[in-house]
Structures are given as structure tokens and as C-alpha cells.
Amino acid sequence: MNNEVVMDEVLYYPELVRLDATWRxxxxxxxxxxxxxxxxxxxxxxxxxxxxxxxxxQLSRLGTKQVGFLGGEPLLRHDLVxxxxxLHSLGIxxxxxxxxxxxxxxxxxxLTQEVPVDIAVSLDGPDHSRHDNIRGKGSFExxxxxxxxxxxxxxxxxxxxxxxxxxxxxYCQTNVIEYLDLAxxxxxxxxxMAIVHPVGTAKQYWDELSIDQGQVLxxxxxxxxxxxxxxxxxxxxxxxxxxxxx
Numbered sequence: 017m018n019n020e021v022v023m024d025e026v027l028y029y030p031e032l033v034r035l036d037a038t039w040r041x042x043x044x045x046x047x048x049x050x051x052x053x054x055x056x057x058x059x060x061x062x063x064x065x066x067x068x069x070x071x072x073x074q075l076s077r078l079g080t081k082q083v084g085f086l087g088g089e090p091l092l093r094h095d096l097v098x099x100x101x102x103l104h105s106l107g108i109x110x111x112x113x114x115x116x117x118x119x120x121x122x123x124x125x126x127l128t129q130e131v132p133v134d135i136a137v138s139l140d141g142p143d144h145s146r147h148d149n150i151r152g153k154g155s156f157e158x159x160x161x162x163x164x165x166x167x168x169x170x171x172x173x174x175x176x177x178x179x180x181x182x183x184x185x186x187y188c189q190t191n192v193i194e195y196l197d198l199a200x201x202x203x204x205x206x207x208x209m210a211i212v213h214p215v216g217t218a219k220q221y222w223d224e225l226s227i228d229q230g231q232v233l234x235x236x237x238x239x240x241x242x243x244x245x246x247x248x249x250x251x252x253x254x255x256x257x258x259x260x261x262x
Contacts (some may be wrong), residue, residue, distance in 0.1 A: 031050075031082070036050065036086050036088060070164075072099075075106075083103055089136075091114055092125065127167060133176065139195075142191050166178045177206065180209060189227055189231065199250055206251040212225050232256055235256075
């Protein structure tokens with residue numbers, strides 16, 4: 017008998033790719049992470065439509081299943097819908113994380129009906145005072161209206177997933193229950209909560225935004241205890257890994 021053990025080859029591939037579609041943004045958030053990938057004073061141009069389409073073809077050959085557009089604000093790219101169509105044609109599911117400011121009725125209809133794209137809208141507080149303190153005056157109202165439009169145009173179909181991307185910081189840590197209640201009221205499919213990290217712009221505001229490390233675990237327990245009450249119709253993911261790598 018041949019006692020040699022033959023190991024099957026293991027193939028690794030990027031199943032999910034998160035892509036900064038643009039450096040540009042219409043807001044100036046205190047915790048923006050985009051700057052962590054750029055050298056101070058440097059200027060970079062966005063990848064062109066042709067460059068991204070070629071990248072998508074390569075990812076398709078590798079077996080990628082989903083590409084998520086981040087930023088900056090992805091909807092500032094005028095070719096975003098075209099890029100989403102390209103991904104669909106390659107069998108890749110597109111998604112977007114947006115601040116919601118540019119999601120009017122037309123955009124909401126296109127992204128939920130014509131070119132289905134999973135969409136997460138950023139909310140950094142359960143009310144105007146906390147969210148706008150991070151993202152700017154009027155941004156909370158625009159984000160909430162964007163979510164309402166998306167849920168309305170999507171209807172009862174679940175072909176498009178609509179969610180909330182939430183960064184937990186000092187201003188909102190005592191109001192996390194209100195966060196969950198708002199998400200439930202808006203009728204989203206999922207919510208992702210992440211602790212603010214000292215990267216990008218957040219390094220400049222760290223003393224203002226940071227949460228004490230000893231408060232992170234009790235905060236997570238408070239959220240989970242309330243969420244497990246059974247009254248919520250969306251899924252929840254916590255990204256509460258705490259880091260001090262400023």
C-alpha cells in the first residue's frame with residue numbers, strides 16, 4: 017500500500033472585494049477612514065471606467081461573488097450604474113455604502129428596480145444632534161430620507177438588501193438602544209455596528225470621539241440584550257474589535 021499522503025490543492029480567491037470607488041466626497045466626516053490609505057498632501061485620481069471594468073473581469077475569473085463600492089461617496093461617480101451593470105453581467109453582486117445625501121427618488125428607483133444593488137446608508141447617531149455633529153448639518157435628515165426612499169421603492173421584494181452602517185462613538189454610545197429602534201422603524205434588512213477607530217480623520221478628533229476600552233464589552237452586551245428581545249425584524253452584526261493603532 018502506498019502510504020504517501022496527497023494533499024488536495026487549496027484555491028484561495030477574493031470572494032468579497034471592497035473597493036474605494038472614489039476619493040471624492042460631499043461630506044467631511046470626523047471619522048472618515050479614506051485618509052488612512054493616502055499620504056499627507058498627496059493627490060490621487062480615481063480609477064477610470066475602463067480600468068475598473070478590466071479589474072472586474074479579472075475578479076470574475078478568480079471567482080469573486082460580490083464587489084462593494086465604498087469611498088468617498090460612490091454616488092459621485094457618474095458611471096456607477098454602468099459599473100453595476102457590468103458586475104451583474106459577470107455574475108458578481110454589487111453593493112454600495114453611501115452617506116445617502118444623493119439618493120433622490122430617481123436614484124432609489126434605479127438601484128432597487130432597474131440595476132439591483134445592495135445598499136447600506138451610514139448613520140452615526142439615532143438623531144440629528146449626534147449624527148450631524150459627525151457628518152455635518154442636515155446629513156441625518158438626508159440619510160433617513162434616503163433609507164425611506166430605498167425601502168419604499170424596493171417594496172416587499174428581497175432581491176435588494178437595504179441596511180445601515182453605524183459607527184459607534186462617544187456621542188452616541190449612551191443611545192445605542194435608540195439606534196436599534198430607529199433601524200427597526202425604518203424597515204431595513206440589516207445593521208452593522210462598528211466601534212470608531214483612530215485612523216484617517218478620526219486621529220484628529222480622537223479625544224472627542226474615542227470610547228474607553230473598558231466600556232466596549234459592556235456596550236456590546238447592552239446592544240445584544242436589547243436586540244435579543246425578539247421585536248426586531250433585521251439582522252445585526254457587531255464589529256467591536258478595539259484597536260489603538262493610531
